[in-house]
Amino acid sequence: MxxxxxxxxxxxxxxxxxxxxxxxxxxxxxxxxxxxxxxxRSIGLALGLFVLVLPWFLNLEGLSEPGHRMLGVFLMAIVLWVTEAIPLYATAALIIFLQILFISDQALWDLPAGFEAPTSASYFATLAHPVLMLFLGGFFLAEGAARYRLDRNLARIMLRPFGDSPAMIVLGLMVITAAFSMFMSNTATTATFLAVVLPVVATLEPGDRLRVALVMAIPLAANIGGIAPPVGTPPNAIAIGSLEEAGISVSFIRWMALATPAMIVLLLFGWQLIVRLFPASTERLTLNIEGSFDQTRPALVFYLTAAATIVLWLSEPIHGVSASVVGFMPVVVLLATGVLDSKDLQKMPWHVLWLVAGGVALGLAVNDSGLDRWLIDQVGWDAVPVGLLALALAFVATSMSTVISNSAAANLLIPIGLTLTVSGTVDLEPLAAGFFIAIGASLAMALPVSTPPNAIAYSTGALTTGAMARVGLAVGVVGLALFVFIAPLLWELMGVSP
Amino acid sequence: MSTITILVLEDEPEVRAAIARDLEPFAGSFRIEMADAADDARSVIAETLEADGEVGLILCDHLLPGLRGTEFLIELDHDPATAPMRKVLITGQAGHEDTIRAINEGGLDHYIAKPWTAEELHTVVREQLTEYVLAEVEDLLPYVNILDGPRLLEAISERGWDR
Structure with missing residues (x-):
């Protein structure tokens, strides 16, 4: 230079x-x-097109004509979601479009007699799938929380009991970040709390490893927190939506019961790891979060609506109203009261919903076309022990989503996992399969590219890739073991086993 | 994503060198171009835009050969292609009238009086570039470390979604 x-x-x-x-x-x-x-991009597009048309020229034994067509779509989905030759959500839209053109009642090429073509409406309908309404409710709560700074204001109060020792502050930040990432996007939560922490980090001595601890703690907690509720992160929605298509409905509280105990243990493990790997040289630390509660009428309407939504989500066994119907309530209330308006409605991350819809649609069509049964027949599953299969599903999900988008990995793996289990080919409950894949996808946090929260933390310059990899890998591995082997024992005790 | 250019328009070589030295902290993340006359600056801008690049900030002297800095900044603001550029005047000699006109016609975002301190320049450049990337750039992550991190994170929080 x-x-x-x-x-x-x-x-x-x-x-x-x-x-x-x-x-x-x-x-x-x-x-x-x-x-x-x-x-x-060019390679991804060319390869995607190649694998899309390839099965049309093959004659695979035991695979029907619609199955051949869907095999092409599935392979193309893998290529495009891995290479990101086109945006993830565009691939999702393309999948729905191709399924309609290839195997629905609107198919451009004749389908064999005897094949009951699904309606095009059934594929379009995935764009308004109930699980998307659940997520939309989550988006509305997140938008309101950001607007009225509910996140920062609650954080200010929640952080007080943690005192002023650096290790406890790190724990406090992790608990609060995890709590918010349960209902807001992991990405937004990370950015919000890093913005709170950065000014404090800047006041620390350059050599103080507390800097690393503070910046690492937040994305880690956001990634872990998102695991717990259905609205926490898109892979959960993909699992729940796909399970619903397979006739298995999972309530909000059920998923929470499956995921929360292990999530808390993993969060504490992550905390201990961080404070031990990056001990503070300062003895006291104060974290000032400025602000005061907004008490205007719209803010109060929002607080009430948010609280009611969360209470209703958690109390489904009492009133029996499903989480997606409850999720639509804040949408209606906040729009009707003018707390949020058409501008906010336009601002919603619809592309995230479409990406989830693409996954649900893919699973649906893999089943409609008979591709699922053919895929399973290619492997002798009888010999695979259940524990190993569960671990394998979660491990493959973690490995894939370390390098590609968590949602894309879940979109590709959940149809396979559910096919295996719904058909009874292997002795694992479909809910367990969907759960392990979704959790596995969320446990990928070893690299800056693994999740947006990691990328944001890395962008601050306070972390090295090495530090992130050490923590992320350890938490990933321990998390896999915890969820696959320890959590099922807890489920037995709690009586919530799938 | 293209590298954002910072353009310095200053006719005195010594002053130009001083500005360049003070811009050093930004050199890793931004392209820094020097011009000694308005024509020179126009061609830097044209070339940058032609190469699909963008000029995010101009630091402009007032007393230039043949043209006042404020006039040039107003000219830039009236052209849609250069309007988003943040415009800073560095001068000791701009009169009230010129300055007021530049502000009213939208040509001026900030005024640095000579002599300036390195710290002052850093603050202004950081602030102005932060405004620029917030308004014009989609992926803010590359700038968190070099510009106003907390402000950019707030914006990321509003835009950011899981994938």
């Missing part, structure tokens, strides 16, 4: 300064990145 470099056309930028400071353009490396991205 010496001297002045020149502009794109080689023009000398500052000939008159000879003892100038180092000013370097980064254009070449950025250009390289962009070219690499373009290449990856």
């Amino acid at each position: 010496l001297g002045f470099s020149s502009g794109p056309d080689g023009r000398s930028t500052l000939p008159s300064v000879t003892t100038g400071p180092s000013i370097t353009t980064r254009t070449p490396s950025r250009t390289r990145d962009r070219n690499a991205l373009r290449t990856r």
Whole structure:
């Protein structure tokens, strides 16, 4: 990095300064990145198209004509979701579109006689699947919480009992972050609480490892917290939506009961790991979160609506109203009272819902086309022990979502996991299979690219990839063992086993 | 994503060197271009836009050969292609009238009086570039570390969703 470099056309930028400071353009490396991205996209698209049409020219034994067509769509989904040649949500929309064109009653090419073509409406309907309404309710609560700064205001109160020792502050931050990421997106929660922590981090000595601890604690807690409720993170929604399509309904509280105990243990493990790996050199730490509770009428309407929604979600066994119907309540109330308006409605992350819909639709069509039964027949499953299969499903989900999007990994794996179990091919409950895959996808947090919370924490510059990998890998491995082997024992005790 | 350019328009070589030195902390994440006259600056802007790049900030002197800095900034603000650019005047000699006109016509985001301190320049550049990326850039993550981190994180929190 010496001297002045020149502009794109080689023009000398500052000939008159000879003892100038180092000013370097980064254009070449950025250009390289962009070219690499373009290449990856082209390869992904070409490969996606190739695998899409390939099965049309094959004659696989035991696979029906619609099954062949769906095999192409499924392979294309793998390629496009892994390479991200087009955006994740665009792939989801494409899948729904192709399923309609290939195997529905609107199919462009004749389907064999005797095949009962599903209606195109049944695939379109995945875009308004009940589990999406549940998620939409979550989005409305998150939007309101951000608008009225409920997250920061509650955090200020919740942090008080934790005192001022650094280890306890880290625990407090983790508990609060995990609690909010249960109902808000992990990404938004991470960004909010990192914004709170960064000014404090800046006041610490450069060598104080508490800096790393504080910045690492937040994405970790957000990733872990999202596991617990159905609205915590998209893989949970994909599992619950797909299970519902398979005729298995999972209540909000049921999922919470399955996930929460192990989630809490994992959070405490993550806390101990962080404070031991990155001990503080300061003895006292104060974290000031400014603000006061908004007490205007719309804010009060929001607080009440949010509280009512959460209480109703958790009390489903008492009143019997399903979580998706409850989830639609805050949508209606907040729009009707004008707390949120059409602008907010437009701002909702519909693409996240569409991505989930793509996964549900894929599972539906894999089943409609008979591709599922054919896929299972390719492997001799009888020899696989249940414990090992559960671990394998979760492990594959974790490995895949370490490098690709958690939702995409869940979208690809859940149809396979459910097919295996719903058909009774293996002795594992479908709910357990869906649960382990969804949890597995959320346990991927070893790399900055693994989840948006990790990417955000990494962007602060306070963390090295190595530090993140050590914590993320340990939590991932311990989490897998905890959820697959220990949690089922707890389920027995609690009487909630799938 | 293209690298955002910071453009410095200053005709005196010594002052230009001083600004360049004070901009050093930004050199890793932004492209820094120097111009000694308005025509030169226009061609830097044209070339940058042509290469699909963007100029996020101009630091402009007032007394330039043939043109006042405020005039140039107003000109930039009237062109839709350069309107989003953050515009800072660094000067000791801009009169009230010129300055007021530049502010009223939208051509001026900040005024730095000469002599400036490195710290002052850093603060202004950080603030102005933060405004720029918040308004113009979709992926804010590359800037969290170099610009106003907490503000960018707040915005990420509003835009950010799990995937």
